[in-house]
Amino acid sequence: MENKKTVLVIGAGPAGISAAKSLANDNISVTVLEKEDTFGGNINNWAKLFPNFKDAGEVKSSLIQNFVNNQNIKIVYNKKVTELKKHNQKWIANTSDGEVFESDAAILSTGFKVFDAQYKEELGYGIYPNVITSVEFEKMYKNGKILTVQGSVPKKIAFLNCVGSRDEKVGNHYCSRICCIAAVKQAIEFKELYPQSEAFIFYMDIRMAGQFYEELYRKSQEKHGVVYIRGRISETSSTIDKKVQIKAEDTLAATPLRMTVDMLVLMIGVEASKSTTILSKQNNIDGPYGFAKSKDIHTADNYSNENGLFLAGSCKRPLTLTETIADGKSAAISVVEYLKQTK
Template sequence: MKNKSVIVIGAGVAGIEAASNIADQGYSVTLIEKKDVLGGNLTNYAKLFPNFADADEVKNNLINNLSTKKVEILKNNDITKLFFENDKWHAVNSQNQTYSADVALLTTGFTVFDAKRKEELGYGIYDNVITSLEFESMYKTGKITTKQGNIPKRIAFLNCVGSRDEKVGNHYCSRVCCINAVKQATEFKTLYPESEAYCFYMDIRMAGQFYEELYRKSQEENNVIYIRGRISEAAATIDNRIQIKTEDTLTGLPLKMTVDLLVLMVGMEASEATSNLSKQNEINGEYGFAKSLGLHGNDNKTTKKGLFLAGSCKRPLNIPEAIADARAAALQITQYLNNLQ
């Protein structure tokens, strides 16, 4: 094994893939994860867009591949400080333990927007307003029900909750919410074809491979109905249903609708670790995400010697993008370490 070392902070999709690829080159790798499980946000999902791949299978494949490599894995390890001193990067955890290496790779990822910050939508107030992550948890059980245990006869999905929103300060698009709403609406209609499913949106952004095809299929085969307009208010009725108010901006007409379940498609925000560690090292960009040297050719490098980035600690990415970005970071790190030999 080569005598240079790397610490990878965050064991989500990008962290696992990067650690595996760097270890393949013979370097010593320590993968540090704050939780007691590997997989990051991938662990929250049942199926993945656009092909309904099993999320656990994707996660397990990544972890099984990692297990064949010489990578030290440290779980339940919350890194709170990261600094460069004496030609080494030092990561300090909440117990004041320090891990040192020649290179540090931030793969600290994202967290989801707290829907309680949009009080007008009633999350945390009304039983039958849930988030897209809670929908995923229910879908894993094989059924979708209201808080009262009933199958929804009518369900609504609201895009862009916490994204493209000046009121909460997030002007950016989270990039995955549109296609995730299409996926979840399709899943719901597949389970309950007699029920109604509505998606409320500002714009439908189907930029990925097979996204547009799934969007068309959801309408033509699953009868999902799309309404252009943001929900301005949600309130509970006496029978625990949710009445929503919006405007259909294609017709210019106000719209009221009562649904059994309202699903908020929550966007991505920089995780606390991403925000804190990038700020400590003066590589913080907009909205708390870490800032790379540049999108074109230097997207995994930073202004700091030996400090690299991968995955959605930089900006919202989907899973295939995070995996590809992790491989790119591993190559950049390998080249950097080879030059140190």
């Protein structure tokens, strides 16, 4: 009987799931190591997805078809990979609880983490309870209500883009790519829930590069009356009735602006996950900002400079979910090519 090739997939987010399924279809034996007790990664944080407001749960259900009960896929939960190294043409993964996994190739699909908004001290996250993050907004929306900490419907809500992205102060010069459209989506969701309330989006540039994004941006203004203000917020504080006072500059009107809102949502950016950074460094494939570096961004984006170690999804850079799923499949194709060569 022919020995089946084995591949380790580190991380059971959309990229890892997508890659594992494709590999399994090619009759490759896949072991997926997931540090959490469930699969899905960051998709679990979303209620609905841009640009079509599709239920994130439905997308996840569709994604995991032929993943969970696939005889070629073994999913191991609560396994945090602390070391990944190549030894005698095999990839060895050591986990935090002392287990060792071995394979012919490995895929890094360790994804991203969201920016910790507490680093933007001036925005008061963690100090003023009505300053929340986009992830927290999404959780509230999942439960059907967006309410202030006092339990009331916000009459005015503001969204601030680029929190932890394109920001020299926190050392992240890059654009996280998904926050602009996520703010548009969340503002529309808010207005659909509470049409009488007002929604403002503070931005530097509105980057609507995906399909149907621009249309959604237009719709948010024309249909829902979302107001866009070009300028970053420089300071927040709490009023005596626990509202959030915002100071910003309206750079189109060329004037400073002070506004009080009931809730401020910080559109937190994408950063390399801790595992991405650690495992990339161990294998000398660490790129800027702690992300993993691909061999060639144009022609070998799923390859790393380490033979047999592949990259999938947002461990490389911020990607949308659509791109991430496609990238997982693409990584699987690269792995198959590699395994054929190493027969």
